[in-house]
Amino acid sequence: MINEERILNLFMNMVRIGSPSLEEKNMAVFLRGLMEQKGYEIHEDCAGDFCGGNTGNLVVRIPGTCKGTPIAFSAHMDCVPPCMGVEPVVADGRVCSAGETVLGGDDKAGIAMMIEAMAHIEEEGIAHPDVYFIFSICEEAGMHGAKNLDSSLLPLKDVVILDASGVPGCVVVEAPAKAVIRMVFKGKASHAGIVPEAGICAIRIAAEAVSAMKLLRIDEKTTANLGKIEGGGATNIVTDTVTLTAEARSSRDELLQDQIEHMRSCCAAAAEKFGGEYVFESAISYPSLHVPDDSPMLRRIELCCNRLGLEFRCIPTGGGSDANVLYGRGYSAVTLGIGMTKVHTCDEYIELKSLTDCAALVAEIIKG
The missing domain is CATH 3.40.630.10 (Zn peptidases)
Structure with missing residues (x-):
């Protein structure tokens, strides 16, 4: 016993x-x-x-x-x-x-x-x-x-x-396997009160990308989540850089890759829409x-x-x-x-x- x-x-x-x-x-x-x-x-x-x-x-x-x-x-x-x-x-x-x-x-x-x-x-x-x-x-x-x-x-x-x-x-x-993801959105700083039209707001790029993303429960085998958003500063400066950290998981490798590519394409489309740039990095944390x-x-x-x-x-x-x-x-x-x-x-x-x-x-x- x-x-x-x-x-x-x-x-x-x-x-x-x-x-x-x-x-x-x-x-x-x-x-x-x-x-x-x-x-x-x-x-x-x-x-x-x-x-x-x-x-x-x-x-x-x-x-x-x-x-x-x-x-x-x-x-x-x-x-x-x-x-x-x-x-x-x-x-x-x-x-x-x-x-x-x-x-x-x-x-x-x-x-x-x-x-x-x-x-x-x-x-x-x-x-x-x-x-x-x-x-x-x-x-x-x-x-x-x-x-x-x-x-x-x-x-x-x-x-x-x-x-x-x-x-x-x-x-x-x-x-599931887990991918760790880092997304950096780059705009252009400018004085928000004097020449805001000269700036490109990285927060708007990030918001556009996120609003287009499939997140949380994707399907029976796949999930994705945003964990942290960082960037910005004084309200009188158009924000030029925003960083998001995220994850995606799936017990099917092909579905995980599909989700990663979906999130990447959302970033690309948002950056193109506002004339900014983006960096998208992903790595498999475990199989x-x-x-x-x-x-x-x-x-x-x-x-x-x-x-x-x-x-x-x-x-x-x-x-x-x-x-x-x-x-x-x-x-x-x-x-x-x-x-x-x-x-x-x-x-x-x-x-x-x-x-x-x-x-x-x-x-x-x-x-x-």
Whole structure:
């Protein structure tokens, strides 16, 4: 049986450790201490050096007690703000924050589940192959930990990521690629009171472009959103430069490219209309994720769910995770729903039952 008291105490201790993206060192120190107590093999890579973080990813190897294919479980150490000074509260069968911060179940619940599952396996003396834990950095700010993971520390194919909404038993099999987009509109400065007709207003160019763009929900697979607009100054000067930052996502690469080109063409038409100029830049931040129907890992998880009485469901998601990056790097990556709810808000919570059910599922996956 999963030890509910132990996993709850571990989870609550971890969420009290502030660990915003790029500042996960205190969390890494805590986890290193736990892993050292258990005598596991611990490595820290240089991922933090590549993205300005204060620690790297931790990769932990737990030597197998029998022959078998090694498997890895992954969860990220960072949390979205506000995540400093978290005070967890237990009430009505769930854990939430006192209300001034996020809880941090995204993704410290996943970490707690991995650790408790392994503790259960060892207490019961259950034979297992080599098991790896990945405690990654900077997932919330661009998956920089996964992007810069030292793959030489991970000599295997199968990675199970614990980092999705949905009750235990849900498995994410489709997730979109994301493009980051920067649009710069250039007009011509002029005195707005004396010779406004000599100016070209970059704000008007931007407004024209945006008004023509398809945004938010584009279709079943595709979304696009404007995140920030910057530019302008004094009201007596015709604004000559405006910058917009945006994103587009789709689980179908061709649809993503169509959306990017649509947004580019809107910028071009607006600049031409007002006699200005534009710069349009886009880059794929991470690839789409598609787990094939005949994936052996999916079948393995389905059998484990059946043994535990959990409903097995394959689901798509509109968000990205370390799974997208690891999948793109050639790993067989699947993401488990871990029951975290209202993530990225101060109303975030997780059911105690989700903590124990998912830990039990991880233990069952380890058994094979």
